[in-house]
Amino acid sequence: MKLVVQVKLLPTPVQAAALEATLHACNRAADHVAAIGFARGIKDRNGLQKLLYAEIKARFGLSAQPAVRVVKKVADAYTALAAQAKAGRLGRPSAKRYRKAIGAAPCFRATAAQPFDDRCLSWQVDARTVSIWTTHGRMKGVRYTGAADQLKMLAEHRKGESDLVCRRGKWFLIATCDVSDPQVFEPVDFIGVDRGIANLATTSDGTNYQGRRLSRYRRWHAVKRAQLQAVGTRSAKRLLARRAGREQRHATQVNHKISKEIVSVAQRTGRGIAVEELDGIRDRVRLRRDQRGTLSSWPFHQLGRHLEYKARRAGVPYLKVDPAYTSQCCPRCGHTERANRPDRDRFSCRRCGLAGPSDHVAGVNVRNRARSVWAFVNRPVSAAAPD
Incomplete structure (x- = not known):
């Protein structure tokens, strides 16, 4: 590595x-x-x-x-x-x-x-x-x-x-x-990780890493940048140069802390880590103008890279699974419908009545898909039938 x-x-x-x-x-x-x-x-x-x-x-x-x-x-x-x-x-x-x-x-x-x-x-x-x-x-x-x-x-x-x-x-x-990669161990289960904006990461265990403080920090920096740019003096430009990169470094530190904690839990409990395959999401979704800045500064890709390399260093299995309908599918009965998620924070299955935080349910679905993928990839090869 x-x-x-x-x-x-x-x-x-x-x-x-x-x-x-x-x-x-x-x-x-x-x-x-x-x-x-x-x-x-x-x-x-x-x-x-x-x-x-x-x-x-x-x-x-x-x-x-x-x-x-x-x-x-x-x-x-x-x-x-x-x-x-x-x-x-x-x-x-x-x-x-x-x-x-x-x-x-x-x-x-x-x-x-x-x-x-x-x-x-x-x-x-x-x-x-x-x-x-x-x-x-x-x-x-x-x-x-x-x-x-x-x-x-x-x-x-x-x-x-x-x-x-x-x-x-x-x-x-x-x-x-x-650095040489350690041997990846056989996981007893997986930790599903759902990444988002309001909640940076939510695991299938129910652990929630909120993004509210990071969002406030970003908005505060945006207001300060706008104020200094409006002034336009030489001292204002010096302050802008001094503040350059501070917001990005803070977001990187937050992602390091989250990924380090998730990997340590997975290593201690003998489980793997599964995340959604979100590459190219900016090209797939259409957003309102006021939402574009939030999505562009969303550090989900960096969090995924931190999880991946930290998992490799620890010998923890790491999988990417299909993200389709993870927040609309019921992990108990399998019913998938947009109405299962009446708002951003709540999940309520219209068939069996299972309810809970939507990000937690998405994390459970990611974990279940990782179980299926791992079982399929590592299934025993049956002996060829004799002629």
């Missing part, structure tokens, strides 16, 4: 200036490669490297391996753009967003992240320093720090590239760690 570890660099002013110059040079080179490749219709790594490798080394002062990484970064950008277009994330081909994305070369910010491999970045784990290539020469003894568990994972499992990142004058290295 691939995980990432983020550590904070503690460079001296001289080292910070060299790192900044390096990022600027690499991203200028990336812009040049992307523009030439777009003009000539060359977007693959081999074609770009064959065409521009020598030029970007001489023109932008890059060494051999950083030049290769720049070309790879541009090729990856083209690959990601093509994947987004194919998946429909840029809208229809006639949409303005699609034409704007496809009709121009990718652009890279002056301080966009730059990947480094082991040839141009080495780690001294015991001394907590790194040696990194810069346009001013090899910079040795750059100190770093981080959380204890992150440093331990870095020392034991780091493998592959590391990205140099600058955020508001602070420097970070994001390292890739290759």
